[in-house]
Amino acid sequence: MSGAHIRRWCCGAGGIIYVLGMWIYAAFFGVEMWPFLLGLTLVAGVSFVDDIHSLPDSVRLVVQFVAMFLMFYQWNVLNLESWWIVLAALILCVGITNAYNFMDGINGINGGYTLAVLLPLAWLNSRMDFVDQRLIVVALLADLVFCWFNFRPKGKAKCFAGDVGSVGAAFIVVFVLGLLILSAGDFTYIVFLAVYGVDAVLTIVHRIMLRENLGEAHRKHAYQLMANELGMEHTLVSSVYMLLQLAISVGMILIPATAVWHWGYLIGVCLLLAVAYVVFMKKYYHLHEEYLAGLKK
Numbered sequence: 001m002s003g004a005h006i007r008r009w010c011c012g013a014g015g016i017i018y019v020l021g022m023w024i025y026a027a028f029f030g031v032e033m034w035p036f037l038l039g040l041t042l043v044a045g046v047s048f049v050d051d052i053h054s055l056p057d058s059v060r061l062v063v064q065f066v067a068m069f070l071m072f073y074q075w076n077v078l079n080l081e082s083w084w085i086v087l088a089a090l091i092l093c094v095g096i097t098n099a100y101n102f103m104d105g106i107n108g109i110n111g112g113y114t115l116a117v118l119l120p121l122a123w124l125n126s127r128m129d130f131v132d133q134r135l136i137v138v139a140l141l142a143d144l145v146f147c148w149f150n151f152r153p154k155g156k157a158k159c160f161a162g163d164v165g166s167v168g169a170a171f172i173v174v175f176v177l178g179l180l181i182l183s184a185g186d187f188t189y190i191v192f193l194a195v196y197g198v199d200a201v202l203t204i205v206h207r208i209m210l211r212e213n214l215g216e217a218h219r220k221h222a223y224q225l226m227a228n229e230l231g232m233e234h235t236l237v238s239s240v241y242m243l244l245q246l247a248i249s250v251g252m253i254l255i256p257a258t259a260v261w262h263w264g265y266l267i268g269v270c271l272l273l274a275v276a277y278v279v280f281m282k283k284y285y286h287l288h289e290e291y292l293a294g295l296k297k
């Protein structure tokens with residue numbers, strides 16, 4: 001590998017800062033969370049290798065499930081009596097991690113979105129104490145360092161997350177959010193991932209309707225249409241996603257903490273986001289079709 005290749009690869013794997021941040025946390029504050037740290041290292045490690053040399057999807061999925069199993073061990077939720085719930089949760093968490101990775105397509109979007117998730121989690125943790133606050137602080141610092149180099153206009157980013165960064169950040173977010181959900185006994189806190197979730201799920205549905213191969217690369221996410229077909233600046237699109245998710249999360253924290261309010265809020269937010277997605281696609285998706293038609297000429 002030439003020096004130029006090495007420099008390009010290092011620039012493309014800047015997201016390793018998230019893993020390094022958790023190792024530094026463990027070095028200073030202890031390794032009581034070793035299953036989580038081991039799982040993070042495994043899932044980020046295979047992504048690190050994949051950034052260098054493409055690996056089969058089956059290899060990455062197996063490692064991701066093993067890493068999630070370690071996370072679940074850290075959560076202390078593994079038991080044979082509720083095996084079907086554990087299995088469903090494993091599939092959901094692996095799906096969230098991969099969706100997080102798919103959403104990493106423009107400068108600043110994952111860094112900004114991770115900030116929008118971790119800040120409300122830190123706020124809630126100061127009141128509920130479901131995880132060591134220092135872990136969230138270290139993760140936030142790692143994210144801010146990454147954003148310093150990545151949250152920049154198109155063509156001006158100094159580094160990119162790569163799979164190692166997007167998957168690593170997702171693993172940390174899922175770990176902390178999972179602890180909140182388990183501590184509160186309230187699944188509706190999944191609304192902290194609503195913006196990414198609705199975009200990712202509806203884009204998959206859209207591609208299924210178009211009979212596309214879901215394993216092939218594409219640029220059909222709403223944020224991609226904004227940045228590509230509409231020509232919006234990367235930092236603007238990333239800010240929209242970040243601020244929208246931050247507002248949704250803060251709203252969740254401020255409403256009454258009852259099942260009726262929380263479930264109503266989750267359903268209402270998802271419906272509004274879904275309607276906004278459909279309206280946006282109906283108005284602007286033709287631009288993407290024109291782009292695809294131009295490629296065939």
